[in-house]
Amino acid sequence: MSALRVENIYKVFGRRGPEAVRRLDQGASREDVAPLGTAAVIDASFDVQPGEIFVVMGLSGSGKSTLIRMLNGLLRPTAGHIYLGEDDLATVGPAALRDIRQQRVSMVFQHFALLPHRSVLDNAAYPLQVQGVGRTERRAKAEESLQMVGLEGWGDKLPSELSGGMRQRVGLARALTADTDILLMDEAFSALDPLIRRDMQEQLIDLQQRLGKTVIFITHDLNEAMHLGDRIAVMRAGRIVQIGSAEEILADPADDYVARFIADVDRTRVLQASSLMRPPTVMLPVSSGPRRALHELSEAQMPASFVVDRERRFLGLVHDSDVLEAQRTGASDLSGIVKPGPLPVSTDANLSELFAPAAESQLPLPVVDERHRLVGVIPRVSILKAMAPNESAPDATDPTVNLPWEAEPTDVGPDDGATLVSGGPR
């Protein structure tokens, strides 16, 4: 069962909202109904699975903030249903709504929304204070939340004494104190510096994996969306234009808008080894004799081959010269001549993590799964090719998209940049 189910919701600001919804339903555009009201969200439907990070991505004015505010009833949809278990947030009464907010949905805000006159600890304890939990108990719980976000020992400070990143950790701790299954995050990291934002993203992923929360994350930053989201809903002008995983959206953009949007995404963080790899041209079991090995190498016209054991686990590499030598000495298998070869990468490694190993070796990179089985290889040229934007993107004629430096990652750390440069012709 889904954690949250949204069915055809509309939000039109203005007195004649219902009429606008009727017109929109009949195919009118957002501009057509402008005299009746501002259509912020139009016919949005999606399911969020328990334990999923669901990202809603869109530029400002796309309706994503309005959308997230309907998911905890801060705004009522003009039409449609939002099912949270049995309850429909579109029709639930004020007392029941407060109950849902206390027990089941909490929220992290873009500008932190902390109470400036209360200590960090009391801010983190706020949800329990609302629920009428005693002071000692709620402070103990809040202390735990602060610990989870790495703010132990800061409880006595005021929010104004903390940096932006730390304040947002307080915001996150506050939501964790509420201990709801669903966490709404409204542009939660957008007000932070890029480096701190990166940290917070990692922390969120980490917390999500530890606590198994369902996270609905709003952002205007595609890289953030691709990095965090198990699934991403792309919004434009009030409508959801595509829902899918990062790779699905990159590989198959639903329309020109999405394609243009992803044209300048930092692919190195999104594309994973699994989507770049291909079957190895030659792969030898360690038990095979030198004669067979030579045959396969010459068939494949390769100077070396990866070697695997009986379970197909990656062992290393043999070179043709060593195989010839083994044949001369009459060895029965390859176990004596296996070299460590390039370090294998895992299937879920990001493109950015492949640069360093690829630079180390002329050979393709071996890719292994979680059981260390060799599942594919990535030739160096594929890594370079993957960095260039989709050729099918409609903006391909736009020279800015095709320039090689445009396709380079814009915000990789200095390490990645260094290996990219030094890893060339060695």
Place this chain on the structure above:
Amino acid sequence: MNGPLFTLPLGEWVASFVRWMTSTFKPVFDFIKTILEGIYDLIAAVLGEPPFVAVALVLVILAFLVKGWKLALGTAIGFLVIEGVGQWGNAMDTLALVILASFIALLIGIPLGIWAARNDSVSAVVRPVLDFMQTMPAFVYLIPTVVIFLTGAVPGLVATIVFALAPGVRFTELGIRQVDKEVVEAGHAFGSHPRRILREIQLPLALPTIMAGVNQVIMLSLSMVVIAGMVGAGGLGRDVVAALSRVNVGLGFEAGLAVVILAMYLDRITAALSDRSPVARALRTTVA
């Protein structure tokens, strides 16, 4: 000479309305007058009966507690000057009037401001009424209040309350509307009741602004209370009016100076109080 194009007997209507009110609600007004007079006499007695040194000392200590020794010293000097020119008794009468008028003005103004902040229609109605109350020349209020309450402290008090009400309402509304929308949303998002959001989020965060309004109410009260001397409200106003009618420069200056000293005292005390609110203190603490 041409006569006016048409006449609008607005003045007559207002006059007859006031006459009708006076006769119809006479028991109500009498009751209000008795209550207000009683409270005023009590406050004036508390401030005026004890010897100068006792009352002044309490006020100086108050200044020390809310602000510090500098304000305490200034207050002491100021009060000695008032005593020296023989205006202490009048100053205490005036202080009693200001305290009572401000208190009632805030009692009406702050809830009205809260209501206006939470309801746009209320705000739309209240705003022009406040404009009217603030811009109508202060003397004009004295006329109907004298008709209704005759002379003495009460007509002066009532006129002062009406005159000083506006900033209490305005600043309260402004303060609450200025509270960060996201913080209020956070209150809702964690399931707080709107009443608790008002008490725990909106009012504390609006407090510095509301206190600025309180300060304005007190200052306006003080200026109006002096004018109310014309209808026999007593205190410094009476001497100012007397000095005016007798063209007595000396007395006018002495009474006027006492008003200035009292005003500065009240202003600094209320400003210091608003600085001490938790939110104001929290906002001063920033990352080093």
